[in-house]
Amino acid sequence: MSKEALFKEIFQANSKKIYHLCYGYTGDDETANDLMQETFMKVWQNLDKFRNQALISTWIYRIAVNTCLSYLRIEKRQPKDELTDNIIETKGEEISEKNEQVSSLYKCIAQLEENERIIITMVLDELPYAEIAAISGISEGNLRVKIHRIKQKLTELYNRNERF
Amino acid sequence: MKDFEALKSIWHDQVTLPKVSHEDVLKNLRKTRNGLASKLLIEMIGMGIAAAVLIYVWIASPFTMWTTHLAMIISISCCFYYILAMISNYRRINYDKLLDRPECYINHLKKYKHDRYIFNTRKYKVFSIFFTAGFILYFIEISFMTSLWVTVMVISFTFLWIAFCFVLMRTYIKLEEAKLEEMIQNLERLHKQFEDTDQ
Numbered sequence: 001m002s003k004e005a006l007f008k009e010i011f012q013a014n015s016k017k018i019y020h021l022c023y024g025y026t027g028d029d030e031t032a033n034d035l036m037q038e039t040f041m042k043v044w045q046n047l048d049k050f051r052n053q054a055l056i057s058t059w060i061y062r063i064a065v066n067t068c069l070s071y072l073r074i075e076k077r078q079p080k081d082e083l084t085d086n087i088i089e090t091k092g093e094e095i096s097e098k099n100e101q102v103s104s105l106y107k108c109i110a111q112l113e114e115n116e117r118i119i120i121t122m123v124l125d126e127l128p129y130a131e132i133a134a135i136s137g138i139s140e141g142n143l144r145v146k147i148h149r150i151k152q153k154l155t156e157l158y159n160r161n162e163r164f
Numbered sequence: 165m166k167d168f169e170a171l172k173s174i175w176h177d178q179v180t181l182p183k184v185s186h187e188d189v190l191k192n193l194r195k196t197r198n199g200l201a202s203k204l205l206i207e208m209i210g211m212g213i214a215a216a217v218l219i220y221v222w223i224a225s226p227f228t229m230w231t232t233h234l235a236m237i238i239s240i241s242c243c244f245y246y247i248l249a250m251i252s253n254y255r256r257i258n259y260d261k262l263l264d265r266p267e268c269y270i271n272h273l274k275k276y277k278h279d280r281y282i283f284n285t286r287k288y289k290v291f292s293i294f295f296t297a298g299f300i301l302y303f304i305e306i307s308f309m310t311s312l313w314v315t316v317m318v319i320s321f322t323f324l325w326i327a328f329c330f331v332l333m334r335t336y337i338k339l340e341e342a343k344l345e346e347m348i349q350n351l352e353r354l355h356k357q358f359e360d361t362d363q
Contacts, residue, residue, distance in 0.1 A: 004190070011186035019182035020175075033183050040189045041196070042262055049263075063262045066269045069354055102178040105171060115266075115357035124175040137265030137358065151168045159165050 007044055014057055015040070017125050018064045024121035025068040027110035035071055039064040061127075061135040065118055108157040116150045123147055204254055208247055215243035227305060235301035242295050249283065267358040274351050281344045285337045292329040299325060 001009075018039055023032035042063050043050070050056050109117050115136065122132045129147070133140045166174075222236040261272045299322050307315040 007190070008186045011189065015182050015184075015186075019180075020178075023180065029180070036182050037184045037189055037192060040184075040186070041193045044189065044193055046262070059263060062264075062266075065266050066262050066264070069266060069270060070273060098174070098177050099179070101174045102180065105174050113357055114354055124172055126172075137267050155166065155168050155171060158171055162166070 014060050021064050021121045024109045025117050035067055039067045058131055058134050104161055111157055120150050211243050211247050215240055229305040231301040232305040235298045238294050239298035270351050270355045277347055284340055296326050
């Protein structure tokens, strides 16, 4: 398989989830696209190292996580709480209830700490705990405790948000 | 009231999709790589021309004072130092660290940022001092060769240059310091979050 064909396959299999991770982390669609693009540019540059890896998605996630961490370092932009409101306001009635719920969920994720945002998007995307542990560098035991707390925190935030 | 399973189902219902295709990534990759390489090349050619001009002046002009020769050595060394610093800086842009654990990666970022700060401030300071010394030494011989009016002009220009470097440097270092401090704080906050301890 040529490098380009392999890259295409990897991109198609992982881009959506990586985009979700970046969106969850930044709370901004445009930045999420930029970060996703940056992640896959780095994937392309490291593709030869990946060729024989069993779990390529773990490495892609690791690159995405580190790219997101660098982003805050350089740009120092905090997640935009008002963004989801803007989406709802500008698109008005076009937005279905489902989309509104998704926006609300992203808004709540944006209120979590950076590592919590990263972990919870992977949990929501149903990545196995062992893989999340490998990506985040946290032992599985501690990760389970962390995930339990983040789930509770996110649920509370969402329900509180829904009441207002 | 929704539980986490309900949130998960909202998440899976989302239709938000990335607006970037794999072709866009590849197109951008080529553009970025070319952009970086040409920027580096332009800067290196610029400095190379400056060094070549200085070497030509040094060889072609019949300088008699040792101060002028020293000035030339200092100025040409400054040009080569700049080129070497640029090359080493370019080489540091590698992606090996991207596969590190986030905790180690954050440490790498901290170190990288600190090194860049040293490069941008202390080394710039040394660079300016040496370049200014080169100027002063060069103009010693010139002052003997030219009229008083030209000498006064040259000395004024040199002092203006020193003042400009000083003011610019102070402002620049201050800004860099503030930026670095903020970045380190952010990185430390992130580092704490990734520590593998149950808190």
